[in-house]
Amino acid sequence: MFTGIVEEAGQVECVAPGADAIQLTVQVRKCAQGLRVGGSLAVNGCCLTVVELKRSRGRALARFDLLEETWRRTNLQFARPGTLVNLERPLRAGGEFGGHFVTGHIDGLGKITRWERVGRDYLLEITAPPELMRYIVFKGSVAVDGISLTVAGVTKRAFQIWIIPHTYQVTNLRQRQVGDAVNIETDLIGKYIEKFVGPYRSRK
Numbered sequence: 001m002f003t004g005i006v007e008e009a010g011q012v013e014c015v016a017p018g019a020d021a022i023q024l025t026v027q028v029r030k031c032a033q034g035l036r037v038g039g040s041l042a043v044n045g046c047c048l049t050v051v052e053l054k055r056s057r058g059r060a061l062a063r064f065d066l067l068e069e070t071w072r073r074t075n076l077q078f079a080r081p082g083t084l085v086n087l088e089r090p091l092r093a094g095g096e097f098g099g100h101f102v103t104g105h106i107d108g109l110g111k112i113t114r115w116e117r118v119g120r121d122y123l124l125e126i127t128a129p130p131e132l133m134r135y136i137v138f139k140g141s142v143a144v145d146g147i148s149l150t151v152a153g154v155t156k157r158a159f160q161i162w163i164i165p166h167t168y169q170v171t172n173l174r175q176r177q178v179g180d181a182v183n184i185e186t187d188l189i190g191k192y193i194e195k196f197v198g199p200y201r202s203r204k
Helices: 068-073 165-170 188-203
Strands: 008-017 022-028 040-043 046-056 059-066 084-088 108-118 121-127 141-144 147-150 158-163 181-186
Touching: 022 040, 022 084, 040 059, 121 165, 141 158, 147 158, 181 188
Parallel strands: none
Antiparallel strands: 008 022, 008 084, 022 059, 040 046, 040 084, 046 059, 108 121, 108 181, 121 158, 141 147, 141 181
16 A cells, blocks of 8 residues: 655666566665565556565665556556656555555556646646546546646546646656656545445446
C-alpha cells in the first residue's frame, strides 16, 4: 500500500529484454534507505518487486522484472535511459498518511493534452478512456504516475489538475510534455462502492 506522496524522481539506467521478463534498472537515492531484494517500490505508481540491488556511494541501482501485463498496461513501456520515474516506498505501520489509498495497481493510461504554467502554478489536463473517466470525480483523488492529486475539473473525456511548484520540482512532471502517456490509478474507494452498490441497483 502507498499514499501517492512521491519521495524522489529516480532516473532509468537501463531497459533490457530478459529470459522471462523485461528488466528495468533505476537509479535510487533517498528510497535506497531500507530497500532490499524482495521488497516493493512504487515506480511511476506501479508496485514492483526489487529483484537485484547494487549499492554504491549513497545511491543504489535497483532492478525490476516487468511481466507482459505490466509492460502493456503502464507507461514503463516508453521508458528509456535518462527517463525520470516517480519513486515511493511502501507505507509503514504508523507512518504519515499524507495522500490517499494507492495500491500500486495501474488501471490504464491517460494522455497529457495540456501542460502549462499559470502564474506560479501549473495546469495539467489528461484525457483518459471511458472505463477510467467513470471513476474521476470533481475534488476526488487520483494517482497520476503515482502522484496523489486532487481533481480540479472534469469533462466527458478529460480531467484537470493544478500542480504546485513543489510537486513539479520533486516529481517527473518537470520532464513531461503534451502527448506523453501517464499511468492512472483511480480512487480505490470509488471502485469498491461501485462493486457493492452494483448488485443492489440491478435488482431495483
